[in-house]
Amino acid sequence: MLEARKGHTRQNRRRRERAVLLFIRLTAVLALAVMASILLYLLINGLPAINLAFLTEFPRDSMQKGGVLPAILGTVVLALGALLTAIPLGFGAAVYLAEYARPGVLVSFIRLGVSNLAGVPSVVFGLFGLSLFVTTFGFGRSILSGSLTLGLLILPTVTASAEEALRQTPQSFREAALALGASRWQAIRQVVLPAALPGMLTGSILALGRAAGETAPIMFTAAAAYTLAPPDSIFREVMALSTHIYNLATNSTHIEETRPQQFGAALVLLVLVLGLSMFAIVIRAKLRRGRKW
Amino acid sequence: MVEDSVIISARNVDFYYGDFQALKNINIDILRDEVTAMIGPSGCGKSTFLKLLNRMNDFVPGARLSGEIFIGGESIYAPEADPVVIRRRVGMVFQRPNPFAKSIYDNICYGPRLVGVKKPKELDELTEKALRAAALWEEVKDKLGKSALELSGGQQQRVCIARALALEPDILLMDEPTSALDPIATAKVEEWIKDSGLSIVIVTHNMQQAARISDKTAYFFLGELIEFGPTKELFTRPKEVKTENYITGRFG
Numbered sequence: 053m054l055e056a057r058k059g060h061t062r063q064n065r066r067r068r069e070r071a072v073l074l075f076i077r078l079t080a081v082l083a084l085a086v087m088a089s090i091l092l093y094l095l096i097n098g099l100p101a102i103n104l105a106f107l108t109e110f111p112r113d114s115m116q117k118g119g120v121l122p123a124i125l126g127t128v129v130l131a132l133g134a135l136l137t138a139i140p141l142g143f144g145a146a147v148y149l150a151e152y153a154r155p156g157v158l159v160s161f162i163r164l165g166v167s168n169l170a171g172v173p174s175v176v177f178g179l180f181g182l183s184l185f186v187t188t189f190g191f192g193r194s195i196l197s198g199s200l201t202l203g204l205l206i207l208p209t210v211t212a213s214a215e216e217a218l219r220q221t222p223q224s225f226r227e228a229a230l231a232l233g234a235s236r237w238q239a240i241r242q243v244v245l246p247a248a249l250p251g252m253l254t255g256s257i258l259a260l261g262r263a264a265g266e267t268a269p270i271m272f273t274a275a276a277a278y279t280l281a282p283p284d285s286i287f288r289e290v291m292a293l294s295t296h297i298y299n300l301a302t303n304s305t306h307i308e309e310t311r312p313q314q315f316g317a318a319l320v321l322l323v324l325v326l327g328l329s330m331f332a333i334v335i336r337a338k339l340r341r342g343r344k345w
Numbered sequence: 346m347v348e349d350s351v352i353i354s355a356r357n358v359d360f361y362y363g364d365f366q367a368l369k370n371i372n373i374d375i376l377r378d379e380v381t382a383m384i385g386p387s388g389c390g391k392s393t394f395l396k397l398l399n400r401m402n403d404f405v406p407g408a409r410l411s412g413e414i415f416i417g418g419e420s421i422y423a424p425e426a427d428p429v430v431i432r433r434r435v436g437m438v439f440q441r442p443n444p445f446a447k448s449i450y451d452n453i454c455y456g457p458r459l460v461g462v463k464k465p466k467e468l469d470e471l472t473e474k475a476l477r478a479a480a481l482w483e484e485v486k487d488k489l490g491k492s493a494l495e496l497s498g499g500q501q502q503r504v505c506i507a508r509a510l511a512l513e514p515d516i517l518l519m520d521e522p523t524s525a526l527d528p529i530a531t532a533k534v535e536e537w538i539k540d541s542g543l544s545i546v547i548v549t550h551n552m553q554q555a556a557r558i559s560d561k562t563a564y565f566f567l568g569e570l571i572e573f574g575p576t577k578e579l580f581t582r583p584k585e586v587k588t589e590n591y592i593t594g595r596f597g
Contacts, residue, residue, distance in 0.1 A: 227401065228439065229445070229455070230401065230404070231437040232432065232512065233430070234429075242455075246446070247445075247446050
């Protein structure tokens, strides 16, 4: 009886299948198109400003001439400082959560805290850093304050991705080490961590990209609109690409005249961040090769 | 009294996972230099019992044991017993080959290094000895620096055997060591077990395997040790009806 009905919905089914496929393709193309148009827009407007001098010189003539070298250096220093802050804390927390913590109220609270922290707007981190590091601890507006603030900002990402990488390490590695008479910490340090490290670092490098692009947190804690001093002490103020763009576009005396510099700096920042992401992808691929779990 | 030839001895062992009693009043004496097979249907407690012998169940939350287990005359659940030392004396090979993501050499040296062996020459010797004992030396002697994960499944499992043997354990526990291997690799591992001359306790779901390689067989059912005796007798003239039902394939 049912035999005759089996081909019944065929036409409809195919049409629906095609429609869904089309829709999904469209969304994928759209995502790519947004990305491409941002890049294109920046390339068209920023590329003319970029030359060797732009990358290697200090700004001159109220920022209308010269380059963005101090801002590039500042951004790199701040991002690395953030990573140095977030990695010990984040990896430590991840090892605790993934390896030691027994499921319970405390652990649920910690996880809830971590994921909530990830949702806090970055400007709030900026205010927090201002009141804690800059004022209370007396670090002033400095590389130190900015790095700590950005470090806290990326802490949830670093923690979550490190925990995920640890969880993906097969249980059998731990068992094998323990069965050979390793202590818990020996098993983690000698077997689990080496296996999980590529994944843990990938997450951290992606977070590093985020830290490099942030504006609000460092506006309060680290960024100078203009300084000639090199970043030779962690208590120095620095320029940064993101705040440099913001300042040129909103606060400077020659907003229109510095448009090329603004776009140029934006392009440099984007390339820097994309470069970091690429770097993360490359080491992940490299370290993943030859392992099968 | 514990005889000299007895290496493992369990007395009135009850074991619980939370409220679930996984083992009921287990009493067994396992002899030195013999291969002892543990058989029974899934969930009968055979693997649980095996993991009690090197205290791998310590890591299971809510696990609880009463009764005593002696290895070489020492109570391994006594308060002063150190599980880390016990695991160095009782080696274990798992169901799926689980070499570390390290070179073959570093896999084998893992145990010796844990107990403080540092001299390269000594480590080299231990590695060769362990790989020879696991019947793998000839196949891998030219690629000790390669990742153990690049080997075939059967070779990986023998790396794991060698890794356990490198610590020169008194006993080797094997938890279904061939269940993830193809027939040829299985045959190699079985052959190794038969010829090793070591004290081996092996859990297997494969009755033919138990019959082929073991001196003694223990049949577990629903957490109880139903029957334990020489393998030939147990398979040809089982004393218990439950054993007979299982080995003749009437269930399980």
